[in-house]
Amino acid sequence: MISGSLAGWWERRSGPDTVGDMTGEHPALALRGLAKRFDSKIAVAGVDLDVPAGSFYGLLGPNGAGKTTTLSMAVGLLRPDAGSAWALGRDVWADPVGAKQLLGVMPDGVRLFDRLSGAELLAYHGLLRGMDPAVVDQRAAELLDVLALADAGRTLVVDYSAGMKKKIGLACALLHGPRLLVLDEPFEAVDPVSAALIRDILQRYVAGGGTVVFSSHVMEVVQRLCSHVAILADGTIKRVGTLAQVRGDRSLEEVFVEVVGGRTATGEELAWLSR
Amino acid sequence: MAVPVNAPASPVRRVSARHFVRLKLRVMGNNFRGQGWRVALFIIGSLFGLWFAVGAFFGLAAPGLAGDDRYAMLVAAFGGGLAVLGWLLLPLVFFGVDETLDPARFALLPLTRRTLVTGLFAAALVSVPTVAVLLALSGLVVTAGVFGGWPAALVAAVGVISGLLLCVAAARAVTSAFATMLRSRRVRDLAAVLLAVAAALLGPLQIAGLAAIQDANWDRLAGVATVVGWTPFGAPWTAGLDVAQGRAWAAPLKLLITAVTIAALLAWWSRSLESAMVGAASAGPARAKPELTGGAVARLFPRAAGWLRRDQFGALVAREARYWWRDARRRANLITIAVVGLFVPVMVNLGGRGFTIDSEQGFNPLGETSPVLVSLSMLFVGLLAALTLANQFGFDGSAYAANVVAGVPGRLELRARMTAFSLYVLPILAVVAVVVALVLGEPAWIGFMAGTLVGTYGAGLAVNSFVSVLGAYSLPETSNPFAMNSGAGVAKSLLTLVAMLATAAGAVPMVIAAALLGDAWLWLGLPLGVAYGVGAALLGAHLAGDVLDRRQPELLATVTPRR
Numbered sequence: 001m002i003s004g005s006l007a008g009w010w011e012r013r014s015g016p017d018t019v020g021d022m023t024g025e026h027p028a029l030a031l032r033g034l035a036k037r038f039d040s041k042i043a044v045a046g047v048d049l050d051v052p053a054g055s056f057y058g059l060l061g062p063n064g065a066g067k068t069t070t071l072s073m074a075v076g077l078l079r080p081d082a083g084s085a086w087a088l089g090r091d092v093w094a095d096p097v098g099a100k101q102l103l104g105v106m107p108d109g110v111r112l113f114d115r116l117s118g119a120e121l122l123a124y125h126g127l128l129r130g131m132d133p134a135v136v137d138q139r140a141a142e143l144l145d146v147l148a149l150a151d152a153g154r155t156l157v158v159d160y161s162a163g164m165k166k167k168i169g170l171a172c173a174l175l176h177g178p179r180l181l182v183l184d185e186p187f188e189a190v191d192p193v194s195a196a197l198i199r200d201i202l203q204r205y206v207a208g209g210g211t212v213v214f215s216s217h218v219m220e221v222v223q224r225l226c227s228h229v230a231i232l233a234d235g236t237i238k239r240v241g242t243l244a245q246v247r248g249d250r251s252l253e254e255v256f257v258e259v260v261g262g263r264t265a266t267g268e269e270l271a272w273l274s275r
Numbered sequence: 276m277a278v279p280v281n282a283p284a285s286p287v288r289r290v291s292a293r294h295f296v297r298l299k300l301r302v303m304g305n306n307f308r309g310q311g312w313r314v315a316l317f318i319i320g321s322l323f324g325l326w327f328a329v330g331a332f333f334g335l336a337a338p339g340l341a342g343d344d345r346y347a348m349l350v351a352a353f354g355g356g357l358a359v360l361g362w363l364l365l366p367l368v369f370f371g372v373d374e375t376l377d378p379a380r381f382a383l384l385p386l387t388r389r390t391l392v393t394g395l396f397a398a399a400l401v402s403v404p405t406v407a408v409l410l411a412l413s414g415l416v417v418t419a420g421v422f423g424g425w426p427a428a429l430v431a432a433v434g435v436i437s438g439l440l441l442c443v444a445a446a447r448a449v450t451s452a453f454a455t456m457l458r459s460r461r462v463r464d465l466a467a468v469l470l471a472v473a474a475a476l477l478g479p480l481q482i483a484g485l486a487a488i489q490d491a492n493w494d495r496l497a498g499v500a501t502v503v504g505w506t507p508f509g510a511p512w513t514a515g516l517d518v519a520q521g522r523a524w525a526a527p528l529k530l531l532i533t534a535v536t537i538a539a540l541l542a543w544w545s546r547s548l549e550s551a552m553v554g555a556a557s558a559g560p561a562r563a564k565p566e567l568t569g570g571a572v573a574r575l576f577p578r579a580a581g582w583l584r585r586d587q588f589g590a591l592v593a594r595e596a597r598y599w600w601r602d603a604r605r606r607a608n609l610i611t612i613a614v615v616g617l618f619v620p621v622m623v624n625l626g627g628r629g630f631t632i633d634s635e636q637g638f639n640p641l642g643e644t645s646p647v648l649v650s651l652s653m654l655f656v657g658l659l660a661a662l663t664l665a666n667q668f669g670f671d672g673s674a675y676a677a678n679v680v681a682g683v684p685g686r687l688e689l690r691a692r693m694t695a696f697s698l699y700v701l702p703i704l705a706v707v708a709v710v711v712a713l714v715l716g717e718p719a720w721i722g723f724m725a726g727t728l729v730g731t732y733g734a735g736l737a738v739n740s741f742v743s744v745l746g747a748y749s750l751p752e753t754s755n756p757f758a759m760n761s762g763a764g765v766a767k768s769l770l771t772l773v774a775m776l777a778t779a780a781g782a783v784p785m786v787i788a789a790a791l792l793g794d795a796w797l798w799l800g801l802p803l804g805v806a807y808g809v810g811a812a813l814l815g816a817h818l819a820g821d822v823l824d825r826r827q828p829e830l831l832a833t834v835t836p837r838r
Binding site: 075076077078079096097100101103105107109110111112113114115116117119120122123124125126127128129130133136137138140141144156172 | 570571572573574575585586587589590591593594597598601602671672673674676677678679680681682683684828829831832835
């Protein structure tokens, strides 16, 4: 799906952005006791998580489980009430600038600077990360091409479709060649074609030595992609480990529903729905 | 099981305005829940409103209380007319309209447009300002009652209430229509036209204003008041007095004028509401432009920012500069600065000169006090321009997350935002200085006028850096550039007040210099003012940047709209 044109510039130690040799020694992302309370509601109640470098990590959970809150605290967007987060060995809250340089982030439910066109947005993100303009130009052109956004031309991101917005968001996160990608719901509201494309790009990124952490509630995607899985519900981690450890000999969906404790409609209620 | 599928299970009840009012009260109440400071702000705002209302009440009731019926018509026509004008213009310039009930939320409900407009209108009436204005204008009822007894008071009461309806309808219709216009790309051209019209109006206005003020006497003003009384601006307020003064035939006519105006305004509102409900729709077909050339970076930088280096600072400035033009909410602010910046100084200074002529019997009015008056009006314009940045992060909303994730240093961020805004504002200020100086016939004053403008503007940038970091609030993500969250109104007004006072204090040296230095100020004004402005702005960015570094995530949380 991806042509060779994406010159593998995010591969380990290949670009100017690779930071020393620290990456191998630490977990890519380490969370310790992260907690957050909104008014009277406890959104996240102490999350510990170790994401090994080079893993493809899925954070699973039902709506309202605290996935977005956890990831926001992990990348420096939301100050935790307690606990700490390390990205590639750097403390996100004690050394925010150092940690943020190594991160690529795609938040969910957050707008992009959407009154720029796709190319302008990429240029903005690239320069904001202190990249060389020539490199920004080259990578932006490649990304737009690969993600099939080049045709959009002058269209502002605000006028993009939902899938296109996800893709340009991913491009912004990838542009500076981070070692760790944190993606919140990358497959939400994306059509199958775009989803396949995003999957390919992420798999290639992990194969090149990068680490991906993403949240989702789509079992099928997680089962296909992830090497590691954590299930989050009611603000705490319920299950964690490699995909094989978590699912055992059952399907991931069965484990998930059991852990989260869902209910099934019995047919007695909602009788008025059927004639 | 027995219910057929295509019939509703229970009879449909009619939706009336009552439901909208209750919904609005419920939403307002829920906004207060668990937010102590919001309740406090609301109470403070209500007290301010009450204080203002009581003052205005006695002002409007004064002719009646004093038993002097000469000025009654004057007070009613001009006082009421000012109220209408205020309702029309203040939302556009300063305060925005309360969109607690966003029309777009009703798009999916099976409501007729008539039901919707009546409901939203009724809901709009439930607010602190309406209560305050109603209280204030009921002073007119007292006046009418003193002169004409119960019948006049009754008519006046009907007039005041219908006048209030007219005020609210006018505010809604105008902001809604203006919002619709601002959404389209054509507004770029419209803005240019507006400015041209504003400039063109200055000449005739100068002559008319001078003539009116020179010949000012009570008879003439009374004549004007009578005429105003027959326009929608004065009709509702003067109907009661007509009864009191023995022109009972005029009252029904004036009430009719009011009713027709309200109906027309509501019809107008209802039309623009439709386009607000179906959303931003298309912003109009993009104009055919030359083929895209250059790389992504070259495309980001607008021509006005082309001189910047291609680095973090350059990117921030370029993005902000694009946003000031592409974001309707921001563009509306720019247009306001340009229009108010031209009108207010000319009005103030021509008015001031007129009074001097009157008192000194045609003497050359340009004594040593005039540069001070001009300085004060320039100060107001510079202050207003900088005030636009008071909620600069609120404009971005959650998109600000991109800068947080990239770890942009606070000082760099603030300096870049000032630079980008100044790309638009400094040319506007230069035009203001030149045009006002020419209209006043004092080309030699251009220098110190520009100096005062830039000095005040720079001090304002410094003050508003702090306000924008510490007092940011979220704006709703609607396409209406005048919309704001309920509850934000009071907070916004208070912050605006604080920022204005602080900026004015920061600009006092400019006025003192104008008063003390005399003629030397004409030459020193420009260099001193520019140095003062630039220094203040840089110092502000330096100090506020530290604060921003410490509270980036908190700032992001406050500007992210609650969903």
